[in-house]
Amino acid sequence: xxxxxxxxxxxxxxxxxxxxxxxxxxxxxxxxxxxxxxxxxxxxxxxxxxxxxxxxxxxxxxxxxxxxxxxxxxxxxxxxxxxxxxxxxxxxxxxxxxxxxxxxxxxxxxxxxxxxxxxxxxxxxxxxxxxxxxxxxxxxxxxxxxxxxxxxxxxxxxxxxxxxxxxxxxxxxxxxxxxxxxxxxxxxxxxxxxxxxxxxxxxxxxxxxxxxxxxxxxxxxxxxxxxxxxxxxxxxxxxxxxxxxxxxxxxxxxxxxxxxxxxxxxxxxxxxxxxxxxxxxxxxxxxxxxxxxxxxxxxxxxxxxxxxxx
Amino acid sequence: xxxxxxxxxxxxxxxxxxxxxxxxxxxxxxxxxxxxxxxxxxxxxxxxxxxxxxxxxxxxxxxxxxxxxxxxxxxxxxxxxxxxxxxxxxxxxxxxxxxxxxxxxxxxxxxxxxxxxxxxxxxxxxxxxxxxxxxxxxxxxxxxxxxxxxxxxxxxxxxxxxxxxxxxxxxxxxxxxxxxxxxxxxxxxxxxxxxxxxxxxxxxxxxxxxxxxxxxxxxxxxxxxxxxxxxxxxxxxxxxxxxxxxxxxxxxxxxxxxxxxxxxxxxxxxxxxxxxxxxxxxxxxxxxxxxxxxxxxxxxxxxxxxxxxxxxxxxxxxxxxxxxxxxxxxxxxxxxx
Numbered sequence: 001x002x003x004x005x006x007x008x009x010x011x012x013x014x015x016x017x018x019x020x021x022x023x024x025x026x027x028x029x030x031x032x033x034x035x036x037x038x039x040x041x042x043x044x045x046x047x048x049x050x051x052x053x054x055x056x057x058x059x060x061x062x063x064x065x066x067x068x069x070x071x072x073x074x075x076x077x078x079x080x081x082x083x084x085x086x087x088x089x090x091x092x093x094x095x096x097x098x099x100x101x102x103x104x105x106x107x108x109x110x111x112x113x114x115x116x117x118x119x120x121x122x123x124x125x126x127x128x129x130x131x132x133x134x135x136x137x138x139x140x141x142x143x144x145x146x147x148x149x150x151x152x153x154x155x156x157x158x159x160x161x162x163x164x165x166x167x168x169x170x171x172x173x174x175x176x177x178x179x180x181x182x183x184x185x186x187x188x189x190x191x192x193x194x195x196x197x198x199x200x201x202x203x204x205x206x207x208x209x210x211x212x213x214x215x216x217x218x219x220x221x222x223x224x225x226x227x228x229x230x231x232x233x234x235x236x237x238x239x240x241x242x243x244x245x246x247x248x249x250x251x252x253x254x255x256x257x258x259x260x261x262x263x264x265x266x267x268x269x270x271x272x273x274x275x276x277x278x279x280x281x282x283x284x285x286x287x288x289x290x291x292x293x294x295x296x297x298x299x300x301x302x303x304x305x306x307x308x309x310x
Numbered sequence: 311x312x313x314x315x316x317x318x319x320x321x322x323x324x325x326x327x328x329x330x331x332x333x334x335x336x337x338x339x340x341x342x343x344x345x346x347x348x349x350x351x352x353x354x355x356x357x358x359x360x361x362x363x364x365x366x367x368x369x370x371x372x373x374x375x376x377x378x379x380x381x382x383x384x385x386x387x388x389x390x391x392x393x394x395x396x397x398x399x400x401x402x403x404x405x406x407x408x409x410x411x412x413x414x415x416x417x418x419x420x421x422x423x424x425x426x427x428x429x430x431x432x433x434x435x436x437x438x439x440x441x442x443x444x445x446x447x448x449x450x451x452x453x454x455x456x457x458x459x460x461x462x463x464x465x466x467x468x469x470x471x472x473x474x475x476x477x478x479x480x481x482x483x484x485x486x487x488x489x490x491x492x493x494x495x496x497x498x499x500x501x502x503x504x505x506x507x508x509x510x511x512x513x514x515x516x517x518x519x520x521x522x523x524x525x526x527x528x529x530x531x532x533x534x535x536x537x538x539x540x541x542x543x544x545x546x547x548x549x550x551x552x553x554x555x556x557x558x559x560x561x562x563x564x565x566x567x568x569x570x571x572x573x574x575x576x577x578x579x580x581x582x583x584x585x586x587x588x589x590x591x592x593x594x595x596x597x598x599x600x601x602x603x604x605x606x607x608x609x610x611x612x613x614x615x616x617x618x619x620x621x622x623x624x625x626x627x628x629x630x631x632x633x634x635x636x637x638x639x640x641x642x643x644x645x646x647x
Contacts, residue, residue: 308314
């Protein structure tokens with residue numbers, strides 16, 4: 001009897017151990033392919049380009065990379081055109097993310113209460129963000145066309161040519177890009193706000209109504225704080241994307257007129273893949289962009305954690 | 311005695327202080343109802359305005375070049391397929407005499423007739439047809455790969471204790487935050503030295519890597535929601551881990567897999583920067599080639615619109631099929647409804 005009761009646990013333990021072992025093998029089998037290709041295609045290139053950023057090198061020159069220390073970084077940081085492209089990216093990010101936040105949140109407030117067909121309407125508004133930015137940019141060129149585009153026609157139906165040619169001067173070209181980006185991505189902010197709004201428990205509003213709180217007070221003290229974390233996630237995602245912005249400008253303006261819509265990504269592309277093919281400097285610029293994105297994400301994530309902690 | 315006493319009515323047992331006003335939550339005030347319908351109308355109008363560009367792409371795709379550049383813009387016109395035909399075929403201009411001769415031929419196919427309307431003859435399929443084919447191959451294969459690999463890793467991350475799990479997951483996520491342009495330079499050099507530049511395989515692997523981070527995160531969220539008890543019960547019944555994975559987890563994660571597949575497909579389908587910088591001819595996909603569709607006489611907008619429309623239709627269908635999962639997909643699985 002005692003032998004039996006002792007045998008059973010050891011057997012079970014053994015079996016468990018055997019299963020545990022095979023679990024370990026299974027985990028390795030399941031995870032390693034992913035990790036290996038991520039390392040090959042992401043980690044290796046990152047280190048490689050870090051190395052290149054300290055060298056003088058061009059992909060078209062038949063010469064080995066030559067170590068020059070921080071020269072690439074100082075060269076970039078001392079060149080006004082790069083500061084200009086950073087400024088352009090900043091203005092673009094600020095304008096488009098700002099507008100998207102305000103519009104997206106307002107739209108979410110409109111669509112908050114379900115009505116007949118509201119689900120269908122919500123889905124329809126989501127179509128723009130699933131489209132390819134470069135194709136969208138290309139097509140908006142036709143919409144902005146000063147003589148036969150519908151944008152100017154809708155602005156001034158009697159004589160569309162009197163309205164400004166959106167893509168011809170620096171300020172309006174930036175505005176044109178921002179409009180397209182806002183058109184594409186406001187639905188994204190709206191979607192997140194909507195899910196935040198739907199998650200607010202009704203009893204908060206009921207309690208506020210019983211306390212006879214004003215609508216404004218309810219909005220300030222219930223709606224806004226409850227939606228804030230999700231709104232912040234939306235803003236974080238959009239800011240990162242805006243800093244990465246490339247496709248849309250390439251389709252719509254190609255960075256022009258002049259350099260007025262040349263974001264960092266486009267400057268980087270030009271530096272790396274046209275003219276001099278200055279691979280070393282382009283790598284340095286790429287690293288600067290990378291560090292900026294990491295810093296911004298960290299600030300947001302800190303703030304988000306603080307919001308959630310409260 | 312107590313049994314016969316009538317229950318106290320609300321008036322008798324109510325609050326000590328007199329209620330001056332009451333707030334009814336079960337009936338909607340007429341003002342609120344009007345506000346609701348105003349909101350609904352406003353929402354419908356705004357979303358219709360936001361659809362004008364999409365609507366305009368559809369209209370332009372069916373116009374002839376002359377209708378596209380008409381002033382004022384035409385809303386009503388005779389639909390034509392010239393845009394699609396010139397998009398998908400390589401054409402040459404016909405002289406006046408050739409045109410007349412061709413129009414006499416009785417056995418012209420409908421495609422040839424459309425080409426003839428704009429004074430051209432068809433030589434064969436165009437580059438775009440090929441590029442669209444490349445898009446299908448590359449997006450399809452990379453999606454399959456990233457979903458399969460993602461599913462395996464997501465399951466392992468969801469169910470087992472893995473050392474430094476949080477760090478690994480964050481590492482996987484961070485690979486997606488890099489701007490494509492940053493990654494392209496070293497990838498370009500790497501591909502050039504090992505002969506993967508402008509190959510289908512090179513682009514497929516790159517898209518797979520970019521989508522993997524996404525598919526791991528999204529699928530992990532879906533698998534986390536499947537109760538572990540199912541698998542435990544199966545394990546007790548003598549299934550092996552691998553069997554539970556195939557017979558329990560995969561069927562339970564079906565919707566998650568479907569949603570992930572489609573989001574990966576959309577990314578790979580729409581991707582532009584990598585394709586622009588890492589392909590030239592052989593493996594070029596549709597997005598970098600749509601802006602370079604140029605007709606003989608300047609930009610043929612109807613052709614571009616046709617290209618865009620052909621390219622957008624799958625995405626629009628998918629948007630509707632996916633509306634339940636959109637939120638999760640676009641936020642990397644971070645937010646669920």
